[in-house]
Amino acid sequence: MTNESNEEWKRLNILKGKCSFSQERIWIDEQIRESLIKNDENLYNYNRVIVYKIDDGYLSIKRLHKSIELVLNKHEIFRTSLEYDLNENYLKQTINKFDKDNYSYRLTYLNDNNIETINKLIYNEEISTDFDLNKGKIFRYHLLKQMNDDNKNTLFKNDYILFIFHHSSIDQYSIYLFLKDLTNAYQNEKLNSNENQLRFIDYSQYERQLDLTNSEEFWINLFSDYNFNHQIKLPYDNKLNDIISTGSFYAFNIDPSLTRQIFRYKQKLNINLFRLFLSTYYIYLFKLTQDTDICITSMAQNRIKQQLNNIIGPFENLNVYRHELDPHESFTKFIEKIQNLTSLIKDNSYYPYQNLISYTRKYSSIKYPFNQISIRVIIDDYQLNFDLDKNLILKQILFRNHQLFKRDDKLTPFHLTLNIICYLDKQSFEFYFEYSNKLFEEKTIELLSQRYIKLLKHLFDVSSNFDLDDEPIYKLSIILPDDERLMQNINNVNYS
Template identity: 25%
Template sequence: MKNIETELQSSEFGEVSFRFPATHTQQAFWYLDRLERGNPAWNIAVRFELKGNLDPHRLEAAINVVVNRHESLRTTFDLNNGEPVQAVHDSAIIPLPVDDISSLPEQHRDVIEEELTIAEGEQRFDLAVGPLIRARLLKLEEARHTLLITVHHIIADGWSIGILSDEITTCYQNTESLHELPLQFADYAIWHRDYVESETAGSINYWRQQLAELPLCEITPDLPRSTVKANNGYILSTLLPEQLITSISKIALDNQTTLYVAILSALKLLIARYNGQQDICIGTQFAGRNRTEFERIIGVFVNTAILRTELSPRMTFTQLLTAVSHTFEGALQHAEVPYANVIASLHSKFDRSRHTGYSINFIYQRDFVQPREFDGITMTPLPSKSPGAIYDLNFFMVRRASGWRLSCEYDSQLYLPTTITTILDQLQSILSQVIENPCRLLNEFCFDRQ
């Protein structure tokens, strides 16, 4: 393996142009980073396959156009009176190192590609020094590369990765083809802080009532839990049959709800059968981009909410759908309250073995990163490698070109891969039983613990 020289040998930042307060979500990430500096669990690590006659120098230039277009990508974090603030630099450049592994035998090359991908995703960021984005290119063949991009979650979210990939491919073709952004993340941050301070008192009361005496909700781990959360993560996934998705979507529609609520309801049933509880709490994330002017800004807009539902064995699945839908709609109406503010209002004791205060999360999202063709090159997103598990179990549904993929990122210091495979199979089995009879009582679902 050899490293190819690039025009840029190291990252460089210009002077700090201005500072402004971190958002509530960024404050939460900053304080979590204080618990373990550079914790890679807060990295967003993505990768793309690039096929075609790629010019690495043009790609490097395109990446840096986008970095300088978005203030969030040239932001670091300082302290002011004990509070984290964002420091926006007037310019930034990041290198694109190229690792040429094309001469290796194919089997060995695949192993090295995997190792480099994992190592890149797990490399730590320093929030005070930056940059909080980096890129790396792996040359696999003359006309096939893998592009690795890693961003700290404090400056970006999943939606942002879609913007980033779109703009990189656009700038690769023409670095002057993008219109100037009318707003930057600082505009959102200032607006949102004012909104939270003036408009969310009623929503705080809603969350206090909704999450009062919140129980611990988990699937018992296979292995002992450490007193301080480790960050070893792994992802297992399965492609759901198209007919299953079509049938579940129709049942959801017939019950005036969505596919998201239907999958979440099945997951809640599965967890209840594992832990024997009826009060089931699962975290989720809302995009937080409720205004069109924020849709093309790279930044961390996402917010967390806990969805709590009381199950009864004599409840039918359609009744469960109604209950979960009601919970979701209530959460959506009060989704502007930062999760950190909600937790603070509950006066709950912080459990350092659970960064977020809960164990199980569920994400359902559109595929932000689409395959792209540009300048004779095809760019295709590849499945991610986990840089670290934030939750004990993080289930996510994402629509890919091949169909709907159900995945679980899990803490590999708590669960064995065989357990996760079984859980994913059981969840699919529950959905199949729902299709057979949506009015089946919850205690009549077949549940093989294997």
């Protein structure tokens, strides 16, 4: 990071300016997806949908309306339009005046608590085309209320709240900020704002002025001897290609005792969960493919200054974690190397992903060089205490990993993504693979999940005798009992 990044950034008195690198990446992605949708009727647009179900208490719809308007008025990103300026030849963002046309709202009455009906309504919001980037319409919300409730102004237990965002307005940490401000606005019926506070449009202008020289040098050095045409040999069921396709989710879990051991190991090493699971994923991919030079793509928060920690916006950047694994080193030694790698990448995480892709295309014939493997570790809250005085509790419904809300058919830019949702308050995990269903059959992904669980058990389970400090990682196993029986039968035939 350059010295200029340590200087205090001042609020700029502007309503128009160049977009950020992340907005540019999202906008380009939007153009690609739109062209794919036109050519393939099986592909759909997708929005970011956060679903909460009222678990206890009751919620005033009128008060919620007012609270949402307070949040939207405070955070200008929710009325920021993106449009390519042909005269200036750049993507421009413009902050529009706040009014009720900036967002849309819908209330749907449910005849019964039919899961299929609710699931369809949620899915329709995921693929809806209500948003308009050119006009800054990038947020809406949708309330699902039981028909048998006579009180039309109140949501009760088992009613739903859907928050729908366009990707150009939000990232994972921003969702936390949105919910934090919304809760504050609902409880206090007001929301404080600082007229001198930095805004996302200000950040975008300062970001464009950052000196990228050192960061660019870091990324070029990281890939100096890398073969950009290289693809690791994942167990594809169908022909490998560069096309972004529809994706599916496959959820799986580990038993509570293994979860406790992972948290204990995390505390023992004082390591964050992203670095820990990234390490296990490297080893897993090595055991699966026998490849030692592995690239894993992941999202980075990219809030490079403390000033940015209270701003809602799409700060996230894609980073590529390239590591050459030594199978003969111990897991402890391997963890140390991954700690060092992630620290260096964090220091250079602001380098635009699209710049890295442009660099790789000088040496590669592959259109999407890093779209094979990715990982996403999300720290989330299981429930939201929306109004403590009225015991109003909202529970999040993660339909990607929910038995009643199964998900398919969305665009996925990666062939295989390991997602881990971490609930620190109750010390639990939820896992799911997101995969290209044009490349993998579900039965293959089910097998991959079982093998990953086997690796976690070999590493952390109390019954495992693997020595994390001394034994080489090549001795770790992802072989399942059925594999062992098959190998034993083959050996018996060979020696009979």
